[in-house]
Structure formats: C-alpha cells, structure tokens
Amino acid sequence: MSTIDRDRLTEPLRTTSQAYYVAFALAATVSLATGVAYFLQLRHGFAVTGLGDWGTARGVPWGLYIGTFVWWIGIAHGGIAISAAVRLFDLETYMPIARIAEVITLIALPMAATNILFDLGRPDHLWAMITNWGATMHTSPLTWDMTTTFLYFVMAGTYLAITIRDDVRYCLDKGMLPEKLTPLYNLLLWGYEEGETVKTRQMAWWLALGILLLVPLMSGGVVPWLFATMGMHEGWFGAATGPAMLAESLTSALAAVVVTAAVFRYAYGWDDIIDDSVFKGLNKALIAFILLTIWFLLQDIVTGLHPVAPTATSDLTSSLVYGSMAAPFWLSMTGLAIGLVYFSMQALKPSLFSVRASAVAALLVSLAILQKKTVFVVEGLIYPTQEPLSSMFPTGSYFPTLPEFTMALGTIGVAALLFLVATKVMPIVELQEHAGDVDVGDVAEAEEVTEA
Amino acid sequence: MVIDLERCMGCRACVVACKTENETPRGAFWMNVFRYENGEFPDVEQGFQPNPCHHCSEPSCVDVCPTTARFKREEDGIVLTDYDTCIGCRYCEVGCPYGVNYFSWRQPDEGQYGFDISAEQEGGSGESLADILRSHDEDYDGGAPWSDPDLDVEIEPRGTEMAGRPETGTMGKCTFCVHRQDSDDPELEDTTACEEVCPTNVIHFGDMDDPDSDPSQHLEEKRGTNRFRMLEGTGNQPNVVYLGDKPPEGVRNMEDRYKEPEEAIDAEATRRRGDWL
Amino acid sequence: MSLDVTDKEGSGDEATVSRRTLLKALAVASAGTGVAGTQYFTTSEAQEAMNFTAEEVSTACWIGKQDCTMRAKVVNDRVVQLRPDPDDEVIDGICPKGVGQIADLYDPYRVKQPLRRTNEKGEMGEFEPISWEEAAEEIADDLGSKLMDDPRRVHFQIGRVKGPEWHMDGWVSALEQVYGEGVNVRGHGNVCASGNKMALSRMGAAFTSPEPDFHNTEFFLNWGWNATNAGGPHLCNVTYSREMAEGHEAQMDVAVLDPQRRGSGKWCDEWLPIEPGTDLAFFLAMNNVLLDEGYVDHWFLRNTTNAPCLVYTEGPDEGEIARAEDAEDPVEEVLWTEGELVYDEDTGEITPHEEVLPDDPHDPTKTASAALQTGERLEWNGYEVQTAFELFEQEMENYTPEWAAEVTDLPERQIRRVAERWGEEARIGSTTTLEVDGETRRVPYRPVSMSLYHVGQQEMGPTAMQAGFLTLMLVGAIEVPGASRTGYANAPYGGPRRHVRELAFDRDSLSWEPDAPDLEGTYFHPDANGSYSKIGHVLNNPDRYNLPYDGGEMACVVCYADPVAGGPNKRRSLDGYSRYDTVVAVDPFVSDTAAYAADYILPTTTVDKNENAKDGMSNTHYTSSTRTAPIPQLWDCRDEGEIFKELAAELDAGDEYVDVINDRFDLEGGDAFTSVEDLDVAETMDRSYGEEFRESPESTERPLYERYWYLLPDSPHTTEEHRTDLTPYGFKFQFYVESFELMGENVREGFHEEYGDTAEDEFPYIQDINGLPSWREPTMWRSPDEYEYTLFDMKKIEHKQSRTAQNPLLNELDPKSYVRMNPEDAEDLGIEEGDRVRVESHNAVTDDSYSVEGELMTLEGVKPGTVCIPYHHGVGVAHPSVEALDEGANVNNLFDSTEGYISWSGDQAFHIRVKVEPTGGDAA
Numbered sequence A: 001m002s003t004i005d006r007d008r009l010t011e012p013l014r015t016t017s018q019a020y021y022v023a024f025a026l027a028a029t030v031s032l033a034t035g036v037a038y039f040l041q042l043r044h045g046f047a048v049t050g051l052g053d054w055g056t057a058r059g060v061p062w063g064l065y066i067g068t069f070v071w072w073i074g075i076a077h078g079g080i081a082i083s084a085a086v087r088l089f090d091l092e093t094y095m096p097i098a099r100i101a102e103v104i105t106l107i108a109l110p111m112a113a114t115n116i117l118f119d120l121g122r123p124d125h126l127w128a129m130i131t132n133w134g135a136t137m138h139t140s141p142l143t144w145d146m147t148t149t150f151l152y153f154v155m156a157g158t159y160l161a162i163t164i165r166d167d168v169r170y171c172l173d174k175g176m177l178p179e180k181l182t183p184l185y186n187l188l189l190w191g192y193e194e195g196e197t198v199k200t201r202q203m204a205w206w207l208a209l210g211i212l213l214l215v216p217l218m219s220g221g222v223v224p225w226l227f228a229t230m231g232m233h234e235g236w237f238g239a240a241t242g243p244a245m246l247a248e249s250l251t252s253a254l255a256a257v258v259v260t261a262a263v264f265r266y267a268y269g270w271d272d273i274i275d276d277s278v279f280k281g282l283n284k285a286l287i288a289f290i291l292l293t294i295w296f297l298l299q300d301i302v303t304g305l306h307p308v309a310p311t312a313t314s315d316l317t318s319s320l321v322y323g324s325m326a327a328p329f330w331l332s333m334t335g336l337a338i339g340l341v342y343f344s345m346q347a348l349k350p351s352l353f354s355v356r357a358s359a360v361a362a363l364l365v366s367l368a369i370l371q372k373k374t375v376f377v378v379e380g381l382i383y384p385t386q387e388p389l390s391s392m393f394p395t396g397s398y399f400p401t402l403p404e405f406t407m408a409l410g411t412i413g414v415a416a417l418l419f420l421v422a423t424k425v426m427p428i429v430e431l432q433e434h435a436g437d438v439d440v441g442d443v444a445e446a447e448e449v450t451e452a
Numbered sequence B: 001m002v003i004d005l006e007r008c009m010g011c012r013a014c015v016v017a018c019k020t021e022n023e024t025p026r027g028a029f030w031m032n033v034f035r036y037e038n039g040e041f042p043d044v045e046q047g048f049q050p051n052p053c054h055h056c057s058e059p060s061c062v063d064v065c066p067t068t069a070r071f072k073r074e075e076d077g078i079v080l081t082d083y084d085t086c087i088g089c090r091y092c093e094v095g096c097p098y099g100v101n102y103f104s105w106r107q108p109d110e111g112q113y114g115f116d117i118s119a120e121q122e123g124g125s126g127e128s129l130a131d132i133l134r135s136h137d138e139d140y141d142g143g144a145p146w147s148d149p150d151l152d153v154e155i156e157p158r159g160t161e162m163a164g165r166p167e168t169g170t171m172g173k174c175t176f177c178v179h180r181q182d183s184d185d186p187e188l189e190d191t192t193a194c195e196e197v198c199p200t201n202v203i204h205f206g207d208m209d210d211p212d213s214d215p216s217q218h219l220e221e222k223r224g225t226n227r228f229r230m231l232e233g234t235g236n237q238p239n240v241v242y243l244g245d246k247p248p249e250g251v252r253n254m255e256d257r258y259k260e261p262e263e264a265i266d267a268e269a270t271r272r273r274g275d276w277l
Numbered sequence C: 001m002s003l004d005v006t007d008k009e010g011s012g013d014e015a016t017v018s019r020r021t022l023l024k025a026l027a028v029a030s031a032g033t034g035v036a037g038t039q040y041f042t043t044s045e046a047q048e049a050m051n052f053t054a055e056e057v058s059t060a061c062w063i064g065k066q067d068c069t070m071r072a073k074v075v076n077d078r079v080v081q082l083r084p085d086p087d088d089e090v091i092d093g094i095c096p097k098g099v100g101q102i103a104d105l106y107d108p109y110r111v112k113q114p115l116r117r118t119n120e121k122g123e124m125g126e127f128e129p130i131s132w133e134e135a136a137e138e139i140a141d142d143l144g145s146k147l148m149d150d151p152r153r154v155h156f157q158i159g160r161v162k163g164p165e166w167h168m169d170g171w172v173s174a175l176e177q178v179y180g181e182g183v184n185v186r187g188h189g190n191v192c193a194s195g196n197k198m199a200l201s202r203m204g205a206a207f208t209s210p211e212p213d214f215h216n217t218e219f220f221l222n223w224g225w226n227a228t229n230a231g232g233p234h235l236c237n238v239t240y241s242r243e244m245a246e247g248h249e250a251q252m253d254v255a256v257l258d259p260q261r262r263g264s265g266k267w268c269d270e271w272l273p274i275e276p277g278t279d280l281a282f283f284l285a286m287n288n289v290l291l292d293e294g295y296v297d298h299w300f301l302r303n304t305t306n307a308p309c310l311v312y313t314e315g316p317d318e319g320e321i322a323r324a325e326d327a328e329d330p331v332e333e334v335l336w337t338e339g340e341l342v343y344d345e346d347t348g349e350i351t352p353h354e355e356v357l358p359d360d361p362h363d364p365t366k367t368a369s370a371a372l373q374t375g376e377r378l379e380w381n382g383y384e385v386q387t388a389f390e391l392f393e394q395e396m397e398n399y400t401p402e403w404a405a406e407v408t409d410l411p412e413r414q415i416r417r418v419a420e421r422w423g424e425e426a427r428i429g430s431t432t433t434l435e436v437d438g439e440t441r442r443v444p445y446r447p448v449s450m451s452l453y454h455v456g457q458q459e460m461g462p463t464a465m466q467a468g469f470l471t472l473m474l475v476g477a478i479e480v481p482g483a484s485r486t487g488y489a490n491a492p493y494g495g496p497r498r499h500v501r502e503l504a505f506d507r508d509s510l511s512w513e514p515d516a517p518d519l520e521g522t523y524f525h526p527d528a529n530g531s532y533s534k535i536g537h538v539l540n541n542p543d544r545y546n547l548p549y550d551g552g553e554m555a556c557v558v559c560y561a562d563p564v565a566g567g568p569n570k571r572r573s574l575d576g577y578s579r580y581d582t583v584v585a586v587d588p589f590v591s592d593t594a595a596y597a598a599d600y601i602l603p604t605t606t607v608d609k610n611e612n613a614k615d616g617m618s619n620t621h622y623t624s625s626t627r628t629a630p631i632p633q634l635w636d637c638r639d640e641g642e643i644f645k646e647l648a649a650e651l652d653a654g655d656e657y658v659d660v661i662n663d664r665f666d667l668e669g670g671d672a673f674t675s676v677e678d679l680d681v682a683e684t685m686d687r688s689y690g691e692e693f694r695e696s697p698e699s700t701e702r703p704l705y706e707r708y709w710y711l712l713p714d715s716p717h718t719t720e721e722h723r724t725d726l727t728p729y730g731f732k733f734q735f736y737v738e739s740f741e742l743m744g745e746n747v748r749e750g751f752h753e754e755y756g757d758t759a760e761d762e763f764p765y766i767q768d769i770n771g772l773p774s775w776r777e778p779t780m781w782r783s784p785d786e787y788e789y790t791l792f793d794m795k796k797i798e799h800k801q802s803r804t805a806q807n808p809l810l811n812e813l814d815p816k817s818y819v820r821m822n823p824e825d826a827e828d829l830g831i832e833e834g835d836r837v838r839v840e841s842h843n844a845v846t847d848d849s850y851s852v853e854g855e856l857m858t859l860e861g862v863k864p865g866t867v868c869i870p871y872h873h874g875v876g877v878a879h880p881s882v883e884a885l886d887e888g889a890n891v892n893n894l895f896d897s898t899e900g901y902i903s904w905s906g907d908q909a910f911h912i913r914v915k916v917e918p919t920g921g922d923a924a
C-alpha cells in the first residue's frame, strides 16, 4: 500500500472530472428540491405531510422523517464503528475506507439532525430544546438523543481532525487544497509538529476504543430507548429491540461504506487502492449482519404470530406479514434477501463477485433498512397502546406525501453533495505515508510512556 | 374527574362542547367517547367510554417532553402544555398511552367549520367566510366570529398561553378547562364544559381530595359500584376514575370512522359556491 | 356577498356601533392566532389586556323538538358558545346538536336574502337575490289570485316545527277569514309518528304516544324506541335518557324490541331483535300469553274500558256495540257514551255499563260487576252479542308464541318469557299510596311500561299499536304509578275520537273526491294526518286520486319542512312538488325541497330567532322559556313571525293576522297590537311572557295529579267538558275500537264497489281497519326472494332529520351514512367493513326498484337478515359543504310511499325489501 502514489490519492483534490460535475449537479438538484419542499412545509404547515394524530384521527404522528432519522443515526454509528475497528485492530486492508467511513459519520449525523428538524417544523424549535436542556436531560429521550448525537459529532469530528492533520499538512504544502479555506486548515493544524503522528495515532487508538465501546450503547441503546420508554405501543417494546437495532445500524452503515467506496473506486480508477479484498471482506461482514437482522425479525414475527400472543401484538404482526403493512414490510425484506442471497453466493462462488454488483446489492440493503426503520416507527403508532384501549381505537394508517419523500430521501442527496464537497477539501483516503511504521504494540508502549 | 359509565349513552355532546369551549380544529377530540360492541349476535353488549386526558400523577407525556412545555401544575395537578415553549416534536403524543393528544397540524381557525380556508391556499374556487368578513370591513383581519377572548388569558404559573386552541405546530390536549378553573367567575370555577353539557350527568369534575367535592360525593353515593382507572399498569397513575364495568379486551369499536381531517378541510375549502349564495 | 348585520328597528345607531366593536374585537381576538398561511414564522406575543363585554342570553335550541333552553355566551355581539341553561329543570344538559348549532348561525351558505328561481324546477336550483318587498309582492300576487278563485288551490306544508305554530296558524287563519276555508294545511305527522297515535288516540283520548313513569317502572319494554339517539314522544333524547338512566340505576329492567341494539345503549337487559315490520305479531302473541296465563286486570278492564261491552256478532249491526234504547249518541258523547250494554254477572242481566260501576270510581279495590266473559250465548234485539273481551280472546287464540316466533324471527321461549315477566311484574291488583296536596290517596300500582314513537311507522303500524295498547290494558298499566302514561296532554280531549266516530257511523261520510292531495276524509284515507310522503305520489297521479286541481294550478308554502328530503320516495316527492305552479320555501338553508322545487326561498333565522319556545315537560318538571335572538339578526333574514306578518299584510289579511296573534298571546287592552305595522315578534314575546324570560327560563315542578291521569280530577286544568266522572281517567278506554270496525267496513265496501276483487291487492291497507287487531303479511314480503333483506332505518344523535346535514361540527362527529349489516350477512356476501356496496330496494306492488351506494359498517348489534341505513345523510345537497364532504347514501331514495308501503292512515312505512351487492370498490 505504501507503494501507492500520493498523487493518485490526492487526485480528487487536483482534478475534476465530468462525472463529478454531473454528480454534483444531480446532488445539488436533489438538495434544492429538499429545500423547496421544506419551505413548502414551513409555509403550509404539516398539512402537507401524511402525518396525523394516533387515536381517533387514525394517523401516525411520526413517520418517514423519524424513520430516516433513525436510519441516518444508524449509519453514523456504524460508519464510525467501522473506522474505529479498522484503526483499533489495525485492519490494514481496510485502511483506505477508514476515512470514508468517518466522513460518512460526520455527514450522516447532521442529516439525522436535519430530519429531526423537518419533523419539528420550525428551525427555531431546536433552540427551545437547548435552553431547556438542564430541565429535561434526566427524563426526555429526545434530549438524550440530541445530546448523544452532539457528543458523537464532537467525537467523530475530533477523531477525524486528529487523524487528518498529517495529510492536510502535506496537501497544503503541495498547494492542493482550496486557498480560500487556508485559515481553516491552519486552524486545524494549530500546534502541528512534524512527527506528531505517533502521538496522534495513539490518541486515535484510544478514541477508537471509546467509540467502539459507545456504539452498542448508543445505537443499540439510546435510539431504542427513544421508543422503549413508550413501551405501551405494540412493537416498540421488547428486550431484543436494542441488539436488533444495533444489527440494523451496522448493516446499513456497512452497506453505505460499500456503496461509497465503490463509487470512489470507479470514479478514480482506484482498483488497486481499494482492492477487491476490501469489498469481499465487507460483503462477508454484511452477510453476518443481515443474518443477524433477519434473525431478530424472525424472533418478533414468530412470537407475534403465535396463537397465545396478546391481541395487539398479533394484530400488529399479522398486519406486517399479510395486512396493511405487508407491502412495505415485504419490500424491505426482499431488499435484505436479495442482498443476502447475492453476498452469500459471491462468497461461495467467487466468480460471481463484482464490485458493481456488490454496490447495487449494498444499496438495496441500505434502502431496505431505511424502509424497515420507517416501518418500525410507524407500526407502533398504527397499533398503539394497550388493551382495552387498543381495541377501542381504530387502527391507524400512514402514507408519506411527496414533500415528505422529497425531504427525507432528499437528505441522501444533500449527503452526496456534502461528500462531493468533502472530496475537494480533504484527502478522502489516508495518504498512508507511515502506514507501516506504527503498529498496535507501539501505540500501547507509547501510551505507557505517556502515562509514566 | 369521575366518569360514571353506567349512565353514559355515548351521545358525544361532551365532545362537541369541548370543541366549542376550546375552539379546537377539525379532527381534534380532546374529549373522545368510545363506542364499542362486545359479544356476538344476539348476545351483544354495547358500551360507551369518555376518554379525556387523565391528568396523570406520573405523566409519561411530561417525562418525554424535551422542552418542559408539557408539565404538571403543582397546585392542582392539571397537566398543561405551555404553547409558547412547545416545539411540536409530538413526543408527548407518542409517549402518552391514552391517545388524547392532538397536534395542531394547522391553525385552529382553518380547521374550524372550514372557516378560514382561503381559495388561494387550497386551490379552492371561493372565498372563505373570513374573506367575506374581511372584504366587508378592512379593519377586520381574521379570527373566527366565535373566537372567545377568554381563551387568550395567561395561565399561571408561567403566565403564558395554555388554554384552548393551540397554535400551529404545538400540541393540544384536554386542559381540564384550565381557563375556567382560573377564572374568578364562581359559575365557571370547578366546572368543565364537558361536565356541564352532559345530559345524563356522567362526568363529575372537582378536587378529588376534597370529600365534599362533586366527584367525591358521587363516588360516595355509588360506593357499591365497581370502579377502575384505565391502564393502571403503565405506572402513569391516571386521575380519571370510572364507575361501572371495565370494557373487556378485544371489544370492537363502532361508529367512529371520522373523516380524515385534512380531507374534510380540503373539501370544505374547495367547495363549489353558487353565485346566489 | 357580505356579512350584513341587520339593524334592529329603532336602534340603528347603537347597532352600528356594536357592529364596529364586534369587528374590532374580532381583530384583537385573532391577533394571537394570526392569519392563515403566514403564521408559520410568527410566534404569538403576549396579548395586551383586552376589553370585551361578555353577556349571557337565555335562548332555546333551534334544532331539536324539545326546545332545550340554552345560554348563549355573547361577546360584543358575537355568540361564542351555546350551553345548557342551568335554570331549566327539564334538562341537565344538551345534545351535540344543541352545542353544534353555533356553526349554523355563522354558516357562510345560509340564505341571506330572498331568492327567486332562475331555472327549471325539478333540477338543482339556480337563484337570484331579490328584495323582501319584491318577494312579498310577487308571492302575494300569485297566491292571491289562486285564493280568490278557490282557497283549495293553496297549500301549506309544515314540518317538524320548533315552538308553537302561531305564526303559521295565524297566517292560514287570517287567509281563511278573508278568502274562505279550504287552505290545505299539512303537518309532518304521517312520516313522524302518527301511525301509533292514530290508534292510541282513538283507544285513549290524546293524540300522543306512551311514555313510561321511569322513576317507578320495574320492567320497561322499549319498543323500537331509539332512546340514546333520538327521543320519542315529545322530547329529544336528553331528558328521556336521563330518566331512563336514573330508572335503570334504581329499579328498572329493560327489554328492547328492535332489530338493532344501538338505540338502547347501556340500558338493555334483554334484546329482542325482531324482524322489521312484524311488531303486530309480537304483541298479538304477548296478548295470547297474558290471556293464557290469566294476567288480566279486571278492575281496569271492567271499570274503565269497553272490554265488557256487548258487541253484535251477527245481524245488520254486526260489529256495533249493543246499546240501550235511550243510549247517548256515540258521535256526540265520545268520552263515555252512556247506555252501552254489559252483562251484569251479579244479576245475570244485560244493563248499561255505568249502572254496574262502583260508587267511588277511585277505589281501586271495587270492581264493577260487568262480566268480561259471560259463559253463555246472549242476544240483544234478536241478534247474538258477545263481550268485546270474548271477541278479543277468540281473535288472540291462534296467535301463539310458536306462531309469532315464525313471523318475528324471535325465539318462542323469549316471547313467552317476556310476556310472562310483563304479566308478573305488573303486580295486578297491587296499590300504592301517594301524597297529593296533603291528602293520602290509594292508587293502583303497575310498574310495567312501554314506550315507542317513530317505530309506529310501519305498514301495519296503527294496528300494531292497537295490539300493543291492549297489552298495556290487559294488565292495567296505564296512567298509574309505574305504568305508561298514554299522553302528555293533561286534559283528555275528545276531538280525534269524535272525528272517527263521525266517519264510522255515517256511511255516507266518505267520498272519492278529495279536496287536497292529502286525501284526508276520503275512502283512500278516511282518517289521516297530512300524508306527508304520499303527497308527491298523489300529485304525480292526480287522476288516479281524483284531485280537483292539477299541480300546475296550485301553490304551496313550505315552512320548517323539507318534504323532498324527509318524505320517501325522494324521487316521487321531488317530481310531485316540482309540479306545483308555485312553491315558496321559508327556510334558512337551501333545503332539497327549496333546491329542486321552490320558486322563492324566504330566508329565516336560526339561533338568531325570536319566538316562544315550546313548554318543556319531563316526568317531574315543566319549563317555559322564550327563544330570544342573542345577537342582532344576521344578514337579511327574518323570523317566521315577521315573514307571515308581511305576507298576510300583502294579501290584505294583516288585521286578521294581528287579531289572531293578540288572541294567541292573550294580549288585551294596552298590550294588544292594533295594526300590522306595530306587530313585532320580540315585542310580542316580551308583552306576553315578560322581559325576565330573556334572562332565564322558568321551571316548575309537575304536580303529581298531572303526572298520572288517574289523579286527574284534581287538576285545575281540567273542566267538566273534558271528562266524565264515571272513571278516574275521565273517559272510557276503547278496548274494542268500534269506530275502526265500522269505518273499516265502510271503506272495504266502497273499495269493492270501485275496484272489485283486486281492491285488497292494490290497496292492502284496507284490511287493517278493524275493532280488534289481526295479522296479515306485510306487502313487502311479496318482493322476489333475491331481495333478501329488510331495510329499516334509525336516527342518529348527531343529526336532526335533514336540517343538520350542512353543520360541519356534526359532520365531523358523524361524517357519513353507512350501510349497517350483521357481519354474518356480510360474510355471506363476501364483503367486509369499509367495502362499498349497492343497496337496491324493490316495491312489490309497482315493481319499481331504486338503489343507492354506500360504505359497509358491520355490527353484531344489527339483526341478521336486515339492513339499517340511518337517515340524515345525502340531504341538503345544494349546500356546498354537503356536496363537497360527500356524506353518502340517503335512505329515502330507497323507501317508497305507494300503497303497500303506507298504513291505512296514510302513514309512511320505513321498511322495504332490498338486496345488497358489492360494487367492488374499497373505500377504506
């Protein structure tokens, strides 16, 4: 790897292809549509959404926005987890995707927040949450969520900042970075010393450890807690919700990384930099996580369809399996299944492997998880609360409107746009100069030294 | 609040009285009355159950609120929404097991009797009643004629708006007619609109800790009657006490297919208008 | 069009000021709520302290039939809320319609000034605004020339009015004084409940239906009384339901005879899901069991009814009661015709009934010696006679519970059980004491009762009531504590009885030449009450019914009524009313009648009306109040009192109108109005009731002697001419309705002469006019088997006939008419809740069929084999909201009003056979 030419890695910074412009235009258009839709929503209120009140109004107060929020959070958590794992366990092969994963996290988090913003309506509303932080921190899951998202953003940001300083120094020196942003880079490089790498690597290692420990707690914890505090809603309650969510998060994040990495490899001809083994490995991991996701699901469905299941649970489950929610549910299952089948087949029969197919399968899987998350949010509200109230309330229904689709899915476009910009302001693959120089043992030693 | 199910006929007068008292928009039933059926022909039971906010002692809606907009007023235990603070995240709605929260998807006027839906807004062909009023007098700039200024009072302990119609983007629910409780009119104090209108005296509102209050007296009168609270298992400690039989599990709701509010508002907004009307 | 607040006369300046403050206040009040569309970025500022004055005005509900008193909260000339009036003891609250009518007050599509039609009648109307002066002039011209020629060319159609009808009565009376008698005035009774009243008033004495003494009844038979949704006899549901709740809580069990379970709500201990239209069979079987088991109240039957009277069973007077030589004329003396013969079981002689009565008619322990059964063959004037009771026994013999089970689809066991319970719980012979004005009185105690109202609108409704009243009579459960009150009129009145007796005893009284489309007094409908829904059919076939004029030569004023919507078949009514040369609709909205048939619409008021409310009466209290307009009247609308004043004046009958009003309100001397210009409705109310009525209604307790007719002689309200002293009730109950028997024979003879042997096929109802009830199969059962369900309907608490269709608050509560069926039937048809279905009805006589589409609602509480579609929806279709909100099927498109679907009294049957099929659409 170290033989790879830094020039090739900084190519995105130096040259801009036609494909880039097309992609940029595309992403910008989607982003613009998102903005317009948001404006429409501001202008006409939530009336433009398919949302409604649960209960007598047979509506669903949380829908695609919250589903997409949960999805982005999952990707964010998974993204950083992947990068952390790469660094922590020094999975050298995967080093080229480490930063991609980090950037995914850094973009995904604001996208998650944006979806919350869409859901709240007015931007100034966020402010009220901040001002009341102290009073609500101990009870409100949304406050927890906001807090952890923020914390995550800071951690991921720090993580990226300390691991990127070397590369920025290098590129800056070479004049590859946009001049206008020089003050920003200088800020980033504040106190930079040549050869600090060992120390930053050590810091990154510890940070990675922290992140990895936090991921299950946050992805598998806070988000499900968000729902589990309202355990009276059928479908949101259950001991397995946490691990299930974690599995889904990692699946969608891995898939997102696969897709992004594939795009880079294709765009810059980095076949040798992000080589097949990276994808093959990621694919293998995906098999495991998809299986895990499906396994958790089966768990729910089997218990839900069991004759002794409580009425509300069985109503909900049957609606998923063959009722009003069957279409979105099976669509998402199909997505997962296609991914699973492909990934398994290519693992058994390597001739079936191709990066393009992997990317398509991963895209499907990722969208399937988005669908699944939305179904999860909605299902608890379509069959809300407990007996006998659940029988007395009519069953709800929900279908997102065009503005909702535009805004929620539009955040993918915005993310793409941000990614495209990111490739112009930072080296997106670590330049790896010293890749071979630092190993885990060294880090541990260095740590000891510092401690002493 | 004590609700005597043995006397409820499911007429839903309380539902409408709450709506006109609080000027809530179409589709918002701060007071909702279940109508349900149980059993099979010919052994069919039918029942009716009013379901306002239960003003829980341990309200889960308050716990999940990220802004303190939803809070429990210490002096009398009424659970209120401070419209000035509420950010419309709908967490309280999701976090309440009773299904009594109604978000203001629109400005209340718009959803009231199709009053303030203008042509331009909904692509309708006619003016709204509000337009008619406006074109008649240029000083006039909105507001439904039935809008009651008594709802605009500032409610303690925060001195902000918490009574009646919530604005767009904020959460509404039964306030136990807080503007009545806080008014200095003795005819209104200790009463609620739903209680007052009920033709069969189902609803008894007052201080449950006071043995002389109407609800306490009624409970005393019907000592022998079965009593229960809804969803006691959730730990919310609801404060609405029902007299009569608990609705059994698996009942079937009946006669409650309300029109989708948005659909109805749109229909009212785009209605055809005879030139001669 | 603009909102115009009509200035009250003489207070122009003030009104202008108050209007400005109104608009200012509106502006301030709305500042916080912002203007639609832009509010998203505006946060509400803390409001400045506002100046507004709130007052409370006592007014009355303008929708329902009980005129509940309400308090309008008025802020700067705006009504902001309507609440029940706490000073009214008849009510403890009001229904959703009472509260919701605030939306009607401000409805932007109220008719705001007089309108004149600009397009063809029979299609959806187009109108142009005209001034009141123009309208009055044109209408007076039109009506004037017709009246001048023949008053029969002018008709007046009233519906279910609010308050007393003095304005309309006054107008008609004034016209008749000027132009001569003959104006055809038609009420709404024949679609409402006169089916049962026809029988009850002829058997009892008041034109009304039974109401239970809920505070003492122990077993209540709810006969198709939709208590939780509608009302019944003279109130809406609110008072009855409260009393029923109180009774149920205390001592009462309820059995419900109804194909649907919903109407009795919580208060149903036993449900008898009867096949619609077979109630007659049920009560015949009830009577069969009561007789069989000896549940017979001898005191009641012998002392106060004609059950012991002897009836000729042969000879020229067959069917008539045997009378002594010197007997009184049954047409003249209707309350108790002296000289009717009975068999005195003490002496074995045939003697006049009154001679064997105990000395003290109020002593419940002394039974007359008039035999119910004689046990021997008796003759009078050479012909066999039998007691009415014996005839009854013979008639009831075959109507066993087994037989009735077949017909009614109720289990035999259940019929028997309910009958036995009825007999047992009646505690025949028991007495109780009552404290009346300090005096202790011993009175019979019969704690069983029944109630019914609109359910009497069946093809054999009057006959079913006849049988049902006999069920009450057998156990003496009438007008005593615990029993049914057979009327709310406190003074029995002989009028309706006299009328049928005239027809019965004068064989030439009936003709084939009606004066008007109601066919009243003819062979077609000798004893009727407006034929509300048949009018359209008759107008469409003037020759068949020998009308003196074609529709095109006649005019009709329709006030407080919507016959096109409310009188089935809607198509027939629409065509019929459109045939009128001129139709004037007095209505605050464009009703279906106005939309399709009116030449003029005169806009009247809603909550902003001045009128005296009807006096309310519960078991325990009376209330009187006025309906005061709480705010200046909106737009250019006028009260009925003003409209008819105007029309009378324009027709040169102004002075006569004034006289009637003075008379009606007892205005004398300085209080009396002297000219039509002075007359003012609000002023009339004030002079008559006193201004304090604007503040609050007046409730008084109902004295015991006015709660049970048994105590009636003590009432200061009754005079000698209202009653006979021979019985505590003041009149003799007609156990055997001699007048029906004789009138029925007249009618059948006439029909056989005119129509030959097919008379019964063409006019099935002529079989039903009899002294004692007997069974035949309903005509609808002749429909082909594919019409496998019986359609019936019911009212809903959220609506009042057609007059609430436009109300958005009520539409919100109850947005649509659903086709209600039992899930079992739905499954057979392969449909489920929410599916769209087509319902097609079939007229077995004319072979016509009609269909509507609707959405299915499945309820276990609906009898399998039946379909129920509530009324109220798919009407008022000219109102833009109604049209936009698409309320669904109107059931009056399915029923029919031709012979076979009406009773002998011209009463509409709300039953027909239908088939149901899925349309394939799923509207869920």
Ligand SMILES: Nc1nc2c(c(=O)[nH]1)N[C@H]1C(S)=C(S)[C@@H](COP(=O)(O)OP(=O)(O)OC[C@H]3O[C@@H](n4cnc5c(=O)[nH]c(N)nc54)[C@H](O)[C@@H]3O)O[C@H]1N2
Residues within 6 Å of the ligand: C062, C158, C159, C160, C161, C188, C191, C192, C193, C454, C559, C560, C561, C562, C563, C565, C566, C567, C568, C586, C587, C588, C589, C591, C592, C604, C605, C606, C609, C640, C793, C794, C795, C800, C801, C802, C803, C804, C871, C891, C892, C910
């Ligand atoms: N299928 C079916 N049909 C029914 C019934 C049923 O249960 N089912 N019910 C029947 C019964 S019981 C009855 S009583 C009849 C009632 O029949 P109607 O008395 O004809 O009653 P509505 O249909 O309410 O029509 C009343 C009309 O009066 C108008 N109106 C309202 N307020 C005022 C006012 O203040 N002044 C004037 N001048 N007009 C006013 C209303 O706008 C409406 O057009 O309907 C009968 N029709």
Ligand SMILES: Nc1nc2c(c(=O)[nH]1)N[C@H]1C(S)=C(S)[C@@H](COP(=O)(O)OP(=O)(O)OC[C@H]3O[C@@H](n4cnc5c(=O)[nH]c(N)nc54)[C@H](O)[C@@H]3O)O[C@H]1N2
Residues within 6 Å of the ligand: C065, C160, C192, C193, C223, C224, C225, C226, C227, C229, C230, C231, C232, C233, C235, C236, C237, C257, C258, C259, C260, C263, C274, C275, C276, C277, C278, C279, C452, C453, C454, C455, C458, C792, C793, C794, C795, C796, C797, C798, C799, C800, C801
């Ligand atoms: N909310 C509301 N209240 C009203 C009115 C209204 O329009 N709306 N109208 C007022 C007026 S004008 C009237 S006349 C009264 C009427 O008051 P009700 O007579 O109490 O009410 P309806 O709904 O007309 O009654 C019809 C009942 O008869 C049942 N039924 C139908 N067919 C049969 C049958 O063949 N046999 C038996 N046993 N039952 C049958 C129906 O299921 C229903 O329960 O209500 C008054 N109150």
Ligand code: SF4
Residues within 6 Å of the ligand: B007, B008, B009, B010, B011, B012, B013, B014, B015, B033, B048, B050, B197, B198, B199, B200, B201, B202, B203
């Ligand atoms: S008003 Fe009274 S009787 Fe009617 S639904 Fe409400 S609580 Fe029940």
Ligand code: SF4
Residues within 6 Å of the ligand: B052, B053, B054, B055, B056, B059, B060, B061, B062, B079, B095, B096, B097, B098, B099, B100, B101, B173, B236
């Ligand atoms: S019922 Fe729901 S909204 Fe009301 S206090 Fe309890 S949790 Fe909160």
Ligand code: SF4
Residues within 6 Å of the ligand: B064, B065, B066, B067, B068, B069, B070, B081, B085, B086, B087, B088, B089, B090, B091, B092, B093, B170, B171
């Ligand atoms: S909607 Fe308003 S009151 Fe409810 S939780 Fe959110 S901020 Fe609190």
Ligand code: SF4
Residues within 6 Å of the ligand: B017, B018, B019, B021, B022, B030, B031, B052, B053, B173, B174, B175, B176, B177, B178, B192, B193, B194, B195
């Ligand atoms: S107490 Fe007031 S706010 Fe609550 S349901 Fe009753 S009327 Fe509505």
Ligand code: SF4
Residues within 6 Å of the ligand: C061, C062, C063, C064, C065, C066, C067, C068, C094, C095, C096, C097, C098, C099, C236, C237, C238, C800
């Ligand atoms: S019960 Fe009848 S009179 Fe009373 S408010 Fe309701 S509709 Fe009006």
Ligand SMILES: [Mo]
Residues within 6 Å of the ligand: C160, C191, C192, C193
């Ligand atoms: Mo009626």
